[in-house]
Amino acid sequence: MRVTFVHPMHALLPGGGGKVVHEYANYLARRGHTVNIIFPCPSEVDADLKTLRYRARERGDWWKARTSATVRRLMGKSALRWMPLDPRIDLYFLPSLDSRLIPDSDAIFATYWQTAEAVEKYPSNKGTKFYLIQHYETWAGPKDRVDRTWLAPFHKMVVSRWLHEVGESLGARNMRYITNALDHDQFRVLNPGQARELSVLSMYQRAPWKGADDVLAIFGRLHERYPSLRMTMFGLDLRPPQIPGWIDYVRNPRANHLRDLYNAHCIYIGASREEGWGLPPAEAMACGCAFVGTDIGGFREYAINGLTALLSAPGDRDAMFKNVCRVIENSNLLNRLQATGTEHIRQFTWEKSGAKLEAYVHEVLGTVSASDFQERPGMNTSA
Incomplete structure (x- = not known):
């Protein structure tokens, strides 16, 4: 054809x-x-x-x-x-x-x-x-x-x-x-979840429906509660001024660098208000991150609340913050979400x-x- x-x-x-x-x-x-x-x-x-x-x-x-x-x-x-x-x-x-x-x-x-x-x-x-x-x-x-x-x-x-x-x-x-x-040859586990430093990763995108403001608010609360927790954001733009200095920021990572970023973190946060599907959370899961996200149609394609991810209503910062804290403070839950999420996402080829x-x-x-x-x-x- x-x-x-x-x-x-x-x-x-x-x-x-x-x-x-x-x-x-x-x-x-x-x-x-x-x-x-x-x-x-x-x-x-x-x-x-x-x-x-x-x-x-x-x-x-x-x-x-x-x-x-x-x-x-x-x-x-x-x-x-x-x-x-x-x-x-x-x-x-x-x-x-x-x-x-x-x-x-x-x-x-x-x-x-x-x-x-x-x-x-x-x-x-x-x-x-x-x-x-x-x-x-x-x-x-x-x-x-x-x-x-x-x-x-x-x-x-x-x-x-x-x-x-x-x-x-x-x-x-x-x-x-x-x-x-997903391309599972590209996005895969290189660093076992149990060997990773406790850390949180998310994407920055200026479109309001991507929920970056929600992520930043949650990161701020996490920083107060866990001052030593490593937090990272990545995006296409130059470092936005609203991202505080204690958050690491990576601009426009190439595919291999992005894979390495996922593999260097334990938890991926996705706060979108709406997505048709949503590649970054799925890529993060394929690389061994536990996914904490919003309960929206696109994410529900691969995120099953309580099984492969923890989900909360879009815009509910309190609920998402509590979900992240649950994962941080419960190593068994973290390890389970990492394992089940990675296994589940492999079917999407x-x-x-x-x-x-x-x-x-x-x-x-x-x-x-x-x-x-x-x-x-x-x-x-x-x-």
């Missing part, structure tokens, strides 16, 4: 959504399919990408965001340094998402609500239309436009049961649930999820054509 994935922009720094797309692209390339990845690289800011480009500017990378598509094409795969891609994958750095610039395919995946708006208008020779949905992206765009993409005539693939429920509540059809996964995506595309291409898609509105499948 010829399969094309359409990104909303060229990712300058690592991101979970982009990582998932590239894992699927790598899997399909290994399977012998022709795979294209589209990166729009407009030379000027436009209204639709204002939020994403604001983030780039705030990181001090605004000049990079203005780099032309031509320069990126000359850079080739070196323009995407944060994740290796199969050399057989073709990258297209384009000045826009105009359909005339998009290669012909058998299947084409929108990967973000704005790309869905563009892909929906493409002619049939660009491929049967799929929509990889990794979040309910009202945090990044007007709700009415985001919701409309869920109702558009795509074959929709959602990465969590929670997102499937969101789709059902909106009246979306043609949904298939295929969970995300890209071989399984990639095979399901490949089978889904084959199924659609073999049974539903672009001409009769809208004649079958009742087709609603879930794995």
